[in-house]
Amino acid sequence: MTAYFDAASVQQRLDPLSAMQAIEHAFAGLARGSIGPSQSLGTVASEGSFHVKTCASVGAGALFVAKINANFPSNPDVRGLPTIQGVIAVFDALDGCVLALVDSASVTSLRTAGTTMLAVKLLAREGAAAATIVGCGSLGRAHAKALQATTGLVTLFLYDENRDRSEATAAAVKGARAVSSLRGATLASDVVITCTPSTTPFLGRDDIRPGTFVAAVGSDNDRKLEIRPELLAAARIVTDSTSQCEKMGELKQAPKDSLRVDGELVDVVAGRVDRTRAGEVVVFDSTGMAIEDLALCAALLGRDLNH
Numbered sequence: 001m002t003a004y005f006d007a008a009s010v011q012q013r014l015d016p017l018s019a020m021q022a023i024e025h026a027f028a029g030l031a032r033g034s035i036g037p038s039q040s041l042g043t044v045a046s047e048g049s050f051h052v053k054t055c056a057s058v059g060a061g062a063l064f065v066a067k068i069n070a071n072f073p074s075n076p077d078v079r080g081l082p083t084i085q086g087v088i089a090v091f092d093a094l095d096g097c098v099l100a101l102v103d104s105a106s107v108t109s110l111r112t113a114g115t116t117m118l119a120v121k122l123l124a125r126e127g128a129a130a131a132t133i134v135g136c137g138s139l140g141r142a143h144a145k146a147l148q149a150t151t152g153l154v155t156l157f158l159y160d161e162n163r164d165r166s167e168a169t170a171a172a173v174k175g176a177r178a179v180s181s182l183r184g185a186t187l188a189s190d191v192v193i194t195c196t197p198s199t200t201p202f203l204g205r206d207d208i209r210p211g212t213f214v215a216a217v218g219s220d221n222d223r224k225l226e227i228r229p230e231l232l233a234a235a236r237i238v239t240d241s242t243s244q245c246e247k248m249g250e251l252k253q254a255p256k257d258s259l260r261v262d263g264e265l266v267d268v269v270a271g272r273v274d275r276t277r278a279g280e281v282v283v284f285d286s287t288g289m290a291i292e293d294l295a296l297c298a299a300l301l302g303r304d305l306n307h
Contacts, residue, residue, distance in 0.1 A: 002098050005300055007106040013300055016146035019114035020121070026295035027118075027269040029305050034058055038290040040244055042221055048072030049221045055290035057298070057305045062093035065294045069104050071220070073197035076137065083138060084108055090297045102297055109138060111292035113146035115240065115265070116215045119284045120151055120191055122268045123238060124213040125276040128190035130155035134182065134203070134226075135196035135218060136165040143193055143217070144173040157185035183207050194218050194226040201253070204228040205281075213276045215284045216250050225253055227283060235283040237261045238273060249287040 005013075014022075029035040038055040049071050056064040069086035076083060086104030091097065120128075131153050133140050140160070147153055156176040160166040166178035179185045186192050186207045194203060196218040203226055208214065214235070218226050227250045237251070237259055245251040251259065263273045265284075276282040298305050 003100040005102045007103045010103055010106040014110055014296060016149040019110045019296055020117045020150050022295040022299040023114045023292050024118050024269060026291050026305055027266050030266050030291060031270040035291060035305055044221060047074055053290035055294045056093045061303045063298055063303055064091040064093040065290060065297050067104055067293045088293055088297060107293055107296050109142040111296050112288055113142040115292050116143060116193060116217055117146050117150045119215055123275050123282055124191050125211050129153060130189045131191035132157040132185040132189040134159050134194045136160035136169040140195040141169045143195055144169055144176055148173055159185055196226055198226050199223050201225045201228040203231060205231045205234050211276060211278045213282050215286060217286045219249050220287050221248055229253060232259055235281040237283050237285060238263055238268060239285045240265050240287055240289050244287050245285040249285040251285055
């Protein structure tokens with residue numbers, strides 16, 4: 001029988017820490033070859049976008065996932081609907097049977113925040129204590145809760161152009177504080193996470209201090225950008241998928257090979273990329289990969305991806 005996991009089921013079975021651990025386990029499998037490459041197809045609509053992302057593991061217990069997501073940033077304010085809506089179909093990769101249908105929005109929030117937390121864990125410099133989250137919609141709130149649950153960061157600033165959103169997120173996350181000055185917060189932070197739908201880059205080199213780890217999470221189609229070119233040019237860059245980031249992420253705003261890309265998240269997990277040092281800036285360009293969806297769906301089904 002085909003199982004069905006709605007949002008409540010996903011949230012009951014998975015938490016930010018388990019999501020991060022599942023994602024780390026999956027990227028370790030990718031490094032070893034037990035998980036294949038992720039594939040992505042995007043289509044831009046008049047007020048949003050659609051993405052199809054797929055990935056499969058190999059060997060005993062192998063799974064294939066196909067996620068179809070609609071991403072419409074104006075939905076909450078204009079229509080009272082979620083920004084992200086969609087479904088993940090999970091198949092047995094050995095016989096093609098449909099094993100599960102999974103609510104996509106809940107998995108997407110958990111896996112995106114979980115991937116960022118993994119990058120923070122492995123790339124933020126030792127002793128990092130303060131973070132700023134820019135953008136306090138559903139994705140920003142997921143990141144705030146994940147930071148609280150998975151890191152030792154003791155100070156969390158929240159900024160949103162809509163102060164009501166940052167205040168609401170602060171009320172939901174213990175120890176978080178809504179701020180009115182973006183630059184004041186980012187200059188006081190060791191970690192900066194951008195979770196906005198911005199189409200105009202806003203975070204510049206003068207907005208952060210040396211030793212800062214920046215996770216650029218909001219850019220996931222060819223219209224969105226959050227990081228100004230001078231910050232990218234001054235940074236050491238790590239991507240989730242370099243080829244995908246050149247199409248959908250922050251890398252699309254610069255000529256190929258003009259920036260210093262040190263590697264991908266799989267290289268970080270495999271120990272081939274160093275964490276942020278005191279005198280440098282590292283930018284993690286995160287566009288979202290199907291391997292992250294595969295990781296969480298495998299956890300929901302109790303499957304080990306690394307057999």
